[in-house]
Amino acid sequence: MIAHSFRGEEFGPAQKLHGATYVVDASFSRPELDAAGMVVDIGLAATRLKEVLADLNYRNLDEEPAFAGRNTTTEFLAREIFERLAAAVRAGTLGDGARGVASIAVTLHESHVAWGRYEGAL
Amino acid sequence: MIAHSFRGEEFGPAQKLHGATYVVDASFSRPELDAAGMVVDIGLAATRLKEVLADLNYRNLDEEPAFAGRNTTTEFLAREIFERLAAAVRAGTLGDGARGVASIAVTLHESHVAWGRYEGAL
Amino acid sequence: MIAHSFRGEEFGPAQKLHGATYVVDASFSRPELDAAGMVVDIGLAATRLKEVLADLNYRNLDEEPAFAGRNTTTEFLAREIFERLAAAVRAGTLGDGARGVASIAVTLHESHVAWGRYEGAL
Amino acid sequence: MIAHSFRGEEFGPAQKLHGATYVVDASFSRPELDAAGMVVDIGLAATRLKEVLADLNYRNLDEEPAFAGRNTTTEFLAREIFERLAAAVRAGTLGDGARGVASIAVTLHESHVAWGRYEGAL
Amino acid sequence: MIAHSFRGEEFGPAQKLHGATYVVDASFSRPELDAAGMVVDIGLAATRLKEVLADLNYRNLDEEPAFAGRNTTTEFLAREIFERLAAAVRAGTLGDGARGVASIAVTLHESHVAWGRYEGAL
Amino acid sequence: MIAHSFRGEEFGPAQKLHGATYVVDASFSRPELDAAGMVVDIGLAATRLKEVLADLNYRNLDEEPAFAGRNTTTEFLAREIFERLAAAVRAGTLGDGARGVASIAVTLHESHVAWGRYEGAL
Numbered sequence: 001m002i003a004h005s006f007r008g009e010e011f012g013p014a015q016k017l018h019g020a021t022y023v024v025d026a027s028f029s030r031p032e033l034d035a036a037g038m039v040v041d042i043g044l045a046a047t048r049l050k051e052v053l054a055d056l057n058y059r060n061l062d063e064e065p066a067f068a069g070r071n072t073t074t075e076f077l078a079r080e081i082f083e084r085l086a087a088a089v090r091a092g093t094l095g096d097g098a099r100g101v102a103s104i105a106v107t108l109h110e111s112h113v114a115w116g117r118y119e120g121a122l
Numbered sequence: 123m124i125a126h127s128f129r130g131e132e133f134g135p136a137q138k139l140h141g142a143t144y145v146v147d148a149s150f151s152r153p154e155l156d157a158a159g160m161v162v163d164i165g166l167a168a169t170r171l172k173e174v175l176a177d178l179n180y181r182n183l184d185e186e187p188a189f190a191g192r193n194t195t196t197e198f199l200a201r202e203i204f205e206r207l208a209a210a211v212r213a214g215t216l217g218d219g220a221r222g223v224a225s226i227a228v229t230l231h232e233s234h235v236a237w238g239r240y241e242g243a244l
Numbered sequence: 245m246i247a248h249s250f251r252g253e254e255f256g257p258a259q260k261l262h263g264a265t266y267v268v269d270a271s272f273s274r275p276e277l278d279a280a281g282m283v284v285d286i287g288l289a290a291t292r293l294k295e296v297l298a299d300l301n302y303r304n305l306d307e308e309p310a311f312a313g314r315n316t317t318t319e320f321l322a323r324e325i326f327e328r329l330a331a332a333v334r335a336g337t338l339g340d341g342a343r344g345v346a347s348i349a350v351t352l353h354e355s356h357v358a359w360g361r362y363e364g365a366l
Numbered sequence: 367m368i369a370h371s372f373r374g375e376e377f378g379p380a381q382k383l384h385g386a387t388y389v390v391d392a393s394f395s396r397p398e399l400d401a402a403g404m405v406v407d408i409g410l411a412a413t414r415l416k417e418v419l420a421d422l423n424y425r426n427l428d429e430e431p432a433f434a435g436r437n438t439t440t441e442f443l444a445r446e447i448f449e450r451l452a453a454a455v456r457a458g459t460l461g462d463g464a465r466g467v468a469s470i471a472v473t474l475h476e477s478h479v480a481w482g483r484y485e486g487a488l
Numbered sequence: 489m490i491a492h493s494f495r496g497e498e499f500g501p502a503q504k505l506h507g508a509t510y511v512v513d514a515s516f517s518r519p520e521l522d523a524a525g526m527v528v529d530i531g532l533a534a535t536r537l538k539e540v541l542a543d544l545n546y547r548n549l550d551e552e553p554a555f556a557g558r559n560t561t562t563e564f565l566a567r568e569i570f571e572r573l574a575a576a577v578r579a580g581t582l583g584d585g586a587r588g589v590a591s592i593a594v595t596l597h598e599s600h601v602a603w604g605r606y607e608g609a610l
Numbered sequence: 611m612i613a614h615s616f617r618g619e620e621f622g623p624a625q626k627l628h629g630a631t632y633v634v635d636a637s638f639s640r641p642e643l644d645a646a647g648m649v650v651d652i653g654l655a656a657t658r659l660k661e662v663l664a665d666l667n668y669r670n671l672d673e674e675p676a677f678a679g680r681n682t683t684t685e686f687l688a689r690e691i692f693e694r695l696a697a698a699v700r701a702g703t704l705g706d707g708a709r710g711v712a713s714i715a716v717t718l719h720e721s722h723v724a725w726g727r728y729e730g731a732l
Contacts, residue, residue, distance in 0.1 A: 001232075003125035003141035003182070008524045010583065012531060013180040019125040019141010021233045025723075036618045037681040042724060043622065058135040060125070071525035095620065110123075111143045112231075112356065113513075114530060130402045132461065134409065147357075158252045159315040164358060165256065193403040217254065234722065235391075236408060245598075247491035247507035247548070257546040263491035263507010265599045269479075280374045281437035286480060287378060302501035304491070339376065353600075354489075355509045367720075369613035369629040369670070379668040385613035385629010387721045424623040426613070476611075477631045478600065478719075496646045498705065500653060559647035601635075602652060 004061040004072045023109040024053060026085055034097035044094045052084045074108045074116030082106045082118045089122055126183040126194045145231040146175055148207055156219035166216045174206045196230045196238030204228045204240045211244055248305040248316045267353040268297055270329055278341035288338045296328045318352045318360030326350045326362045333366055370427040370438045388443070389475040390419055392451055400463035410460045418450045440474045440482030448472045448484045455488055492549040492560045511597040512541055514573055522585035532582045540572045562596045562604030570594040570606045577610055614671040614682045633719040634663060636695055644707035654704045662694045684718045684726030692716045692728045699732055
């Protein structure tokens with residue numbers, strides 16, 4: 001649940017400070033399941049996703065140094081969250097089995113009609 | 123898509139400026155249908171609801187004079203929108219048939235898990 | 245999945261022959277559960293609802309004798325389906341336990357934003 | 367995510383040990399908001415609901431002493447969860463403001479088509 | 489909200505004139521965001537999609553010259569809408585930034601269980 | 611609506627016998643529509659999917675010989691259902707037109723937040 005504003009005439013009324021609820025989904029893909037029969041440990045993945053989101057939630061993103069000079073569009077945020085989850089997979093935070101994950105897709109639902117997604121390989 | 127902040131320790135991190143997407147539903151009830159077989163003209167009702175929401179959308183509610191000194195909680199906003207729709211029914215903006223509407227319920231969905239509603243008689 | 249048209253200027257473009265998918269829910273209420281711990285036998289209720297809908301599905305409602313001279317609005321159809329389910333409860337088609345059902349609400353979802361409902365006592 | 371079985375011919379194949387995911391919603395109602403502008407502190411309410419569900423999750427309900435001799439239908443479980451939340455409100459676990467809550471409705475969604483609800487006054 | 493009928497025994501009862509509500513989503517993909525940080529201007533895209541749908545809405549598709557001799561299946565309509573959106577992208581109607589869009593997927597939801605999609609490159 | 615348990619410490623409380631409701635979707639893809647303008651005959655596909663699920667529903671999967679020694683994870687079950695649908699396509703059970711289906715994706719929704727999918731070529 002963040003506040004932010006956009007720069008650029010194409011954003012119209014969204015140039016003013018406003019806000020959004022993002023419901024965030026992450027999906028993990030791989031060609032073969034791990035030894036336990038899983039794509040990823042959903043418990044570890046959910047915990048890490050919640051930690052990533054806790055670092056963004058209840059903020060005015062216009063004041064976050066990490067995003068200085070950037071439009072924090074839904075698309076941009078989807079990639080940002082992807083990068084943080086991808087780093088967790090590479091670091092082993094999601095367990096050894098997760099090292100077989102081939103790609104992650106992160107979707108930010110901003111309402112019942114609008115969403116943005118970033119999908120990338122690991 | 124609004125920005126706002128709350129006053130009161132019970133709001134925890136929501137005391138900081140943050141934001142929310144509200145998906146807003148209005149439902150109209152009456153004991154008997156009008157002559158055309160309708161509860162309300164859904165076209166007129168949707169138009170009026172969009173106008174009511176346009177007055178709130180893309181705003182920082184902390185800076186709206188109408189809400190000065192108030193916590194703009196989901197519950198509070200649901201009633202606010204109810205009052206504006208109820209006034210429209212009484213003024214005939216939704217058509218003569220709508221004068222038979224007995225009650226309106228306004229629901230604000232702030233995510234897939236959280237919502238607030240106000241229901242009142244006309 | 246029905247076709248129909250409406251009479252009356254207030255219906256605008258819906259005066260032309262058009263169509264709709266209705267996803268239909270029925271909910272049954274009672275003050276106390278039956279001896280088996282149920283509100284209603286969901287298997288029997290679903291079967292009866294499907295039969296009621298089969299009598300309406302894949303039709304042009306403008307040509308149905310039962311609806312001659314009526315606008316088959318969502319609201320009207322909700323009551324029609326309610327009456328047919330209520331008759332089934334009274335006739336014992338949903339089982340003896342269902343005789344304790346106090347009210348039924350029938351909801352027709354015509355899209356992700358529009359729905360109509362009829363709720364009545366038995 | 368529980369396992370259970372039902373006794374009674376009307377349950378058909380559900381007499382065998384099977385299982386269900388229940389997505390559980392609780393909604394709180396009151397005539398007037400509390401001093402902070404809330405129906406209930408959603409953080410405290412969500413925490414208590416999670417605790418109540420944690421006592422039921424990942425269980426074979428046929429082996430729970432609390433449910434001995436009972437069919438743990440969706441309807442039955444809805445009331446059970448209602449009673450536990452109602453007790454929390456009365457005990458002040460949801461905060462002093464929550465003492466103004468007038469009723470609670472608990473809904474268990476068992477799939478995209480089937481749900482059960484219990485609603486009661488406090 | 490269209491009416492139509494299908495030719496071919498495999499369509500069973502859908503050979504009769506019936507109707508459907510289609511909830512239509514369009515998603516745009518590209519390898520890199522545009523200069524403003526967007527995949528596409530969601531305001532322009534939504535406006536164009538609404539225009540495309542307005543040309544089909546509240547019609548009996550059996551009488552539309554553009555579809556003469558064709559079964560207007562969900563799959564067929566998804567491609568039709570794709571082609572119209574793709575033409576808009578190529579014509580610059582969605583803005584210069586949208587020229588970087590690489591593919592579009594159009595999904596028609598005809599109920600909570602049935603949908604059709606066409607995805608194509610630009 | 612199945613019961614099962616998992617072997618492996620990573621499953622935590624899910625090592626105990628518990629259960630799940632799976633809402634199962636199957637989507638069929640192909641480069642060109644068949645002669646009737648369809649991807650697949652949705653009636654035949656739905657019938658076959660229901661038959662496949664009827665063989666799994668209301669069971670304790672720990673006792674199914676076909677799954678002996680396997681963790682019946684959501685991911686595993688998605689592939690299992692894929693294989694059974696793929697066999698039906700190859701055998702002509704979904705009609706001659708379905709022989710042009712190029713791939714099938716099977717998704718098992720286990721709640722509003724968790725799902726697993728298997729997608730494979732035919």
